[in-house]
Amino acid sequence: MRRVRAMNSTADLLKCEDLTKKFGKDTALDNISFSLDPGHIVGLLGPNGAGKTTLIKMAAGLLTPTSGAILIDGDAPGVYSKGIVSYLPERTYLNESMTPDQTIKFFSDFYEDFDPERAGEMMESLNVNRTKPVKNLSKGTKEKLQLILVMSRKARLYLLDEPIGGVDPAARDYILNTILQNYEEDATVIISTHLIADVEQILDEVLFLQDGKLILQESVDTIREERGLSVDETFREVFRC
């Protein structure tokens, strides 16, 4: 029986409590705690190996914490959270023998909040061939297709891991506009990326991770007003080699 649950729009949408993840002897996330409210676009920023992808995967339910807890709308990752979280991984996760049209059908079957018409329109706009198997699409087109599928859901939490990393600069603006236009106002979008300058104009808040530790959580306005720096400049200052 499907779980019926009243959604609390003011509660923490994502909450981490003393969250730690270890891979063997390596610590990917080290005792981090933070919470995010609904209705924000959050940049998850940090150098390579900082733990960004690990954090996103744990929120998506693909990794289990070594200790601590991660809660989505008050629940540990599970059937409920997966119904309200829309996750874009940094790699291709679609069945390569499926065509884009078949992926739309697949997402429609599994996600109640998926809008197939919206997905079809975006595919037309981004010139994605809807009848070619995924394996015959270019790397950039596969990334566009995945982003279209993910953003065609009316989710409450979007987890986007490097959404613009593999596409050309001309397509980046379109993709960022797509994110802005398609996410619901009470939803939160977490974007993990190295291309800070490209996403800076759409961010409300940033999380800086370094060596698995959360070293900064601040709103973009505060950074600009109090530090007098852009997010890109702040990143360069914090992570200066």
Added chain:
Amino acid sequence: MMYLAFAACCLLTNLFLGTLSTTGSAAEIINGILLLIDFALFVAIIVLTVVVCIERFYKNCYGPEGYLTFTLPVKPWQILLSKTLSSALLIICTLAVICGGVLLAVPFNTWNSIDMSDMVAAFEQGLQAVGAGNAAGLALNILGAVARNLFVTILAIYLAISIGQLFHDHKVALSFVFFFVIQSVIGLLTSLLFAGTMNMSDILSTYQQSVDSLDSLIGMINTFIGLQSLWMMAIAAAMFFGTDYIMRKHLNLE
């Protein structure tokens, strides 16, 4: 494609054996080659089926597609059940194709020469001797035994792959190791459990010594197969929930 190649080769064997002279040395060589190809395709189909079952599960659950599979709003046991049933269906299709191919390879004129009325009469005679109820029970029991062995093997593969992915390195190699460990443990436990109770040789010796009724023999065989089926179903359930537990509590898609 492999199914079609096997069927085509079986049909070719049928046509060659049925229409051409098979007495010449060249014909014998061609016959031999065709039968060899049939056998090679037969082995290839079985190996391919097993590889496809393993690859589909690994790729769908612990490979790149796992990122989608495990972010679907469904419970892990539902994913596991769907994978188990689809593998079972694939194996059943393969068995059906193999049986069909073997029948197809027999020349049509050979079928014509078989007196079906003799076979039907022999079947009816056997059925009368055993009893219709006994025969049906035995047939169901044997079918059940085949089915539970099928599911136990599939679930042993899935559990081994799931245990393998718990490790940071050498996941595939460790999956193979754990498959053989699981099979050994099942074999050992089954031997220990049934060694003290009954086995097939006991049944036959009991029958030869004192039981002169076919009913009793079939009853004992049914009891033996039934007990083993219950035991194997318990093992299948343990492996199913073990894999489900790993997927729920220890998923690590690195």
